[in-house]
Each structure stands twice: as structure tokens, then as C-alpha cells.
Amino acid sequence: MDEICGGLPETELGTSWGDRPTWKVPRGPKGKGFVLYRAPHRSAVDPSTGEMYDDLVVITTPTEVEKQALVEDASTPFFTIDHFTGHAAVLVQLSRLGEISRDELAEVITEAWAAKAPKRLVRELFGE
Numbered sequence: 001m002d003e004i005c006g007g008l009p010e011t012e013l014g015t016s017w018g019d020r021p022t023w024k025v026p027r028g029p030k031g032k033g034f035v036l037y038r039a040p041h042r043s044a045v046d047p048s049t050g051e052m053y054d055d056l057v058v059i060t061t062p063t064e065v066e067k068q069a070l071v072e073d074a075s076t077p078f079f080t081i082d083h084f085t086g087h088a089a090v091l092v093q094l095s096r097l098g099e100i101s102r103d104e105l106a107e108v109i110t111e112a113w114a115a116k117a118p119k120r121l122v123r124e125l126f127g128e
Helices: 002-006 064-072 094-099 102-116 119-126
Strands: 012-016 020-025 032-037 056-060 089-093
Touching (some): 002 020, 002 102, 012 032, 056 102, 102 119
Antiparallel strands (some): 020 032, 032 056
16 A cells, blocks of 8 residues: 555545644645544444454545445445545555455555545646
8 A cells, every 4th residue: 555655646645633644746745645544443343352453544526426436345345434424535444455456456545545645636637
């Protein structure tokens, strides 16, 4: 995941929400997070164990439509929780990333990057 994020234009691994590692675009103080390593929280509990997830990543989606498509696709490990109602983002456990191909993950992360990147960078990456 970090290799994909770091390979996108003008990204940097910084922090948000205090001390949470967060991939941001563009580099510098105006950077917006598109992938965040989420701290364990009582709002995200494994239904089979009752324990808080300790390996969650939040990935921005361009819109709620893309979010719902990922969450509703049973072939992917993406999900959401009540805390993210109304937020265009999905969650995934790091331990479950092997359930999708690197190309699929790269597509989701690239869309997250494009949702937060300045339009100029998006045009440079994808063309006019």
C-alpha cells in the first residue's frame, strides 16, 4: 500500500488526527489525506471477536457511489461503519489486502489520490 501511495505524484506520508500516519497530496502544509492508518476505536469492532480492529486503513473514495460499489461488492474486503455514514471513504483491514490484486488496490488508491489532488496534478497524471 505504501509503495502505491508513494508512487503517485507529489505525495508524502505525514500525520493527521494527531499522530495517525496519513498519505497526503500535495506535499507540504496544504496536503489533503487520501489514505489514513486508523487508530483502534470502539466505533470499529470485529463482529466475530468483539475486539476493536487494530489494522484498519481508511481510503477516500471519489463519491458515495464509489464507496457503496466497493462496500457492496462481496469479492472485496472493503467495508464501512456507522461512523463513516455520509463520508466518501471505505475501510479495509491491512490483514485482508491480499484478497484483492495489487492492480485493484492501486486503482482504488489512485482514485482516492485523484479525489484529493489538485486538478493540475490529476490532469498531468491522466491527461486532459
